[in-house]
Amino acid sequence: MSNSSRFNFSNSLNWTQRIRELAPGFTVSLVAAAAATFLSEHYGAPVMLFALLLGMGLSFLSVEGRCKAGIEFTARTVMRIGIALLGMRITLEQITALGWQPVALVVTLIIVTISVSVVVAKLIGFQRLFGMLTGGATAICGASAALALSVALPNHPQKEKATLFTVIGVSALSTIAMIVYPMIAQWLELSPQHAGIFLGATIHDVAQVVGAGYSMSTETGDTATVVKLMRVAMLLPVIVCAAMITRMQGSTESNGQRPPLLPWFAVGFLILACINSTGWVPTVVQGGINELSRWCLVISISALGMKTQFKELATVGIKPVLFMVGESIFLVLLVLTLMHWLF
Structure with missing residues (x-):
């Protein structure tokens, strides 16, 4: 057998062995995700919340045994792939159609919300990392932003616990917002377009924004969706800032190397957003x-x-819950103030 044949045979064996190693953990994660999707479609709660709860019910699988490696791979690599693919949701045309005011509103609310969250988190005794996670999730796109920032931020013993709590918190608050915020828009007698801007700028998750917006009117739903996608577009610069913080603190990845200034999933996000903006994608x-x-x-x-x-989650206490509720209330007040100034 030639050297090249031996090399190809060895690679094939390695890939086969790797797939067999990862398959059990990935499969059980897929089954839990399918069950979460079924429950979400039939009971109306956020699919992310169901996925988390079902996963936590199977937490014994990640401690040891055949599923551990696949669960680790799925929680890290598959998550990054999903974040990169989010870029296909936005186009530059969608962002420019509403004019400069919504763009200014979105950029301001994200900078102010994340900055205030980081500062307040430090003042009340939390890590700045927790303030960055919750502030980013509240200001940008809920659970997706929390997951993306968690990947990009420096390693910390409490990072996974903080990420899980943030995802649970924004999912629950987003569901409440989907019901309550349209009532606020009606109470304030906002026009359909202004109601869409308000809903798109304040509700955390994309699905809840769409549900709340179209529950009021088609125009409100369209506007809310575009404004929400503007917030999703801000995920990239925020991830880059988080990656820069990681590098400046000298953090390393699991292989001992410093993380790249621009993570590959962020590059993928940008490339797909640019491709989607061409209008050539069927x-x-x-x-x-x-x-x-x-x-x-x-x-x-x-x-x-x-x-x-x-x-581990039972030890969180009431303090971080109140912190996240306070962030959501702050975001509503900030958006209403900015809308008064800009429109």
Whole structure:
């Protein structure tokens, strides 16, 4: 047998062995994600929340045994793939259609919300990392932003626990917002477009923004969705800032190397957003990639739930809950103030 044949045979064996190693953990994460999707479609609660809870119920699988490696892979690599694919949700045309005011509003609310969250977190005794996670999740796109920032931020013993709590918190608050915020818009007698801007700028998760917006009117739903996608577009610069913080603190990845200034999933996010902006992507392809992104994130959040024990989240206490509620209230007041100034 030639050297090249031996090399190819060895690589084939390595890949086969790697797939067999990862398959059990990935499969159980996929099953949990499918169950979470079924429950979400039938009971109306956020799929991310169901995925987390189901994953936590299977947390014993990540402690040891055949599923551990696959769960680790799914919680890390599959999550990054899902984050990169989020870029297919946005186009430059969508962002420019509403004019400069919504762009200014979105940029301001993200900078102010994250900055205030980091400062307040430090003042009340939390790590700045927790303030960055919760502030980013509140200001940008809920659970997806929390997962993306968690990957980019420096390693910390409490990072996974903080990430899980943030995902649970924003999912619950987003569901409440989907019901309450349209009532606020009606009470304030906002026009359909202004109501869409308000909903798109304040509700955490994309699905809840769409649900709240179209529950009021088609115009409100369209506007809310575009404004929300502007917030999703801000995920990239925030991830870059988080990666720069990681590098400046001298943090390393699991292989001992310093993380790249621009993570590959952030590059993928940008490339897909640019491609989507050309208008050349067929609707069926765009829809397929968006659905794949959703599945990657749901599967990875199931795996992330499996990596955490119930008793760890039970030790969180009321203080961080009040902190996240306060962030959401602050965001509503900030957006209403900015809307008064800009429109």
